[in-house]
Amino acid sequence: MSLLVANDLKKTFGDKTLLDDVSFTIEPKQRIGLIGANGTGKSTLLQILTGAEGTEQGEIRHAKSFTVAYVDQEPQLSGGGSILSKVYEGGAPVLRTLRRYEQALRRYQQNPSDQAAEKQLYEAQADMDAEGAWEAETAAKTVLTKLGFADLEADVDELSGGQHKRVALAKALIQPADLLILDEPTNHLDAASITWLESFLHAYTGALLLVTHDRYFLNRVTDAIYELEHGKLHYYEGNYETYLIKKAERDAQAEREEEKRQNTLRREMAWLKRMPKARGTKQKARVERVEALKADTPEPEQGTIDFVSDSKRLGKKVIEATDVSKWFGDKVILDDVSMRVDRGDRIGITGANGTGKSTFLHLLAGRLQPDRGVVDIGETVRIGYFTQGEAEIDGSLRVLEYIREGAEVITTKEGVTITAEQMLERFLFPRAQQWTYVSRLSGGERRRLYLLRILMEEPNVLFLDEPTNNLDISTLRLLEDYLTQFPGAVISVSHDRYFLDRVAERLLIFESDGKIESYYGRFEDYLQSKEAEQTTQKSASRAPKQRQGKKLSYKDQQEWKTIEDTIADLEHKQAELEKDMAAAGSDSARIQELLKEQEQVAADLEEAMNRWTELATVMEEER
Structure with a gap:
């Protein structure tokens, strides 16, 4: 069903x-x-x-x-409150139980000597047991941690x-x-x-x-x-992937049908020119058929972006940063970073949230000054900056008026002049939509319009800060195709793996200590190499010790006597950590500490189990 x-x-x-x-x-x-x-x-x-x-x-x-x-x-x-309390909002019984427990816990923590608060906490804990809500609480905190939140008590209004x-x-x-x-x-x-x-x-x-x-x-x-x-x-x-294959087949079929329609229309139009004004029923029906064929013209498909920028006037050295450092308060964002951007560079910037990627882009563009070091921007550089947030576009302007403010016409590689109207069509804005007020566009359409405005101003260096946010896949394909032909330098901040694989030849991976790792190649290859590196490190740390002979040494025999107790102790420790996690409430620091301890105990238990298997195998061979 x-x-x-x-x-x-x-x-x-x-x-x-x-x-x-x-x-x-x-x-x-x-x-x-x-x-x-x-x-x-x-x-x-x-x-x-x-x-x-x-x-x-x-x-x-x-x-x-x-x-x-x-x-x-x-x-x-809206409405304020902590991150955790906001996540617990909702009508499900388990969420109501979690809310009551968090409120009771907070009241008790504020005044542990209050007997009424203590009683309320005991009752809330009993409800948690009855509802089976401890697992949901752990899941909620784990989800928030995985999504990058450390302080679960932070006010959502901030x-x-x-x-x-x-x-x-x-x-x-x-x-x-x-x-x-x-x-x-x-x-x-x-x-x-x-x-x-x-x-x-x-x-x-x-x-x-x-x-x-x-x-x-x-x-x-x-x-x-x-x-x-x-x-x-x-x-x-x-x-x-399957969609792309089936879509291509469907488009090919549509092209064949459109070709048939065009051929039929040409024949019928030729008949209309030869025949006198339709009087009979059959003649009128044939005229109506022609009108229907003309009206059945398919909608325009994805366009292409094809025009040159001022990149030919760009010097070899575009931007150079030397020993650049930046900090906000006591938080180091960048620590002695040096790099050079040359004409034709394709650089992708990625890394965890809050590590300074957008700040670095602002520094390279000259929008922000470093606390130490120098950023030298070439004299011929003309930067087109596509910001992460939604652009402030005057909603009273019409789509065409907004683009014309940037440029009335542009020139293709072949020297052909293309008007703003034609460029809008190539960027998926049909003529009928070009006189629409910007205020009536969707958020994604405004992002697309803003991107086209930047490109039409003919920059020779492009800074793209999270360009894929709220852009549809068709627009992303247009942008990616354009960037592969763009002769200037392109620096993109993005977490979109597909986009970076298409447009970036070099990656800068921002780390939390203000350092930057450089990698030449695809983002997917980088992620796979890091995963393989971590797997190798784990395997090396957990691999059973290699034995030279097939008999247990005296040391092995002593280990065999105690290893089952060791495993039991680790399993007990796991259970205790589960209880500690449930009792941690909204103490995010404690939760982080317990999660690390859980990972370590799990690793120790796996190693002990592997060792038990190895010793048991040798014991069996000795018999």
Whole structure:
């Protein structure tokens, strides 16, 4: 039985049809990726499924007990409170129990001698036992830690927009639900958090529906793709790689059908020119057929960006940083960093959140001064800076007016002049949309428009700070294709592995101590090399000791007598740590300490078990 059934959904926005008689199903445990160009209505469809938006037509059917956990593209958390308390919000019984326990624990910690507070805590602990909520508490704290939060008591009102997104994501991940809906979940996550999220979603027991621009992530967590295009929803079974193959087959079929339509139209138009004015029924029907063929012209597909910049005037040395250091308060962001950017360089910057990547970009652009060291920018450098946040665009301007403020025309490599209108078409803004007010564009469409404005100003150095956030896959392909031909230097800050693999030849990996690791090659290769390195280190530390003979030495015999007690002690220690974790409440420092201790005990236990197996094997051979 389907988890959710949608029939004949219709949704319009002004004179634009977002959903045109759309029908689909979501099955239990299905993993669906929803893709489509910015402004086609992906986020609107998600909101319809949550009940936040209505439709002009159609119905959605599901069981009465059906529940949804949803993360908006740009969530805004209000009402204050700690990160942990915000994550515990929700109507599920286990979340109510967790809230009561956290409140009781906080009251008791403030006044341990208060007998009423102590009684309330005991009652809350009993409820936690009865509800089985200790596991949910541990899961919530683990999720928050994996998403990069150390202080779980921090006030949400003091958090950035990106941190709001991560709190909202954690809240949805721990919430019991039949369907988990995620709108751009990898925005504001670093590579480690994205990898962890992939693993979490693989083990998730409910159904999943997500919108994401991250193609590696999409490929690894989905088993079906819905593509929203021109108001219609097309279904493709399989992950993103399978979708690309099937989409190419569908496009080829569409091209063949369009060629047939054009041939038929040419024949019918020739008939119209030869024949007198239609009077008979058959003649009128044939005229109507011609009109229908003309009206059936397909929508324009993805465009291309093809124009030269001022890069030919760029000197060999673009930017040089020498012994640059930067700190905020007592936190070191950069520590004696030196690097040189040359013409044609393709540099990708990545690393954990909060390690100074955007700060470094500001320093290289001259927008921020270092506390120590020098940044020298070449005289011919003309920087195009695509910022991480949403650009401030005057909503009263029309799309074409905004682009014309940057440039009326540009020139291709062949010297052909292209107007702003033509460039907008190449960047997926059809003529009919070019006189739309900017205020009526979706967030992704505004990002696309802002990107085009920067490119049309003809920079010879591009700084891209998280360019993939909120851009659709079609726009990313356009940008990637353009960057491969761009003759100037490109520096991109991104956690999008697919994007970095396409556009970066050298990686700068920012570390938490203000240092930067340099790597030449693909980001995926770097991640695999780090994973292999960690696996080798673990294997070396846990490998059983090699024996020279097949008999137990006196030392081995003594170890055999005690090893089972050692294993029992470690297993007992594991159980105690579980209890300590449950009792840690919202003490994030203590939780971090316990997580490290748990990892060490687990490693020691695995080593002891391996050693027991080795000794037992030799004992068996001696018999």
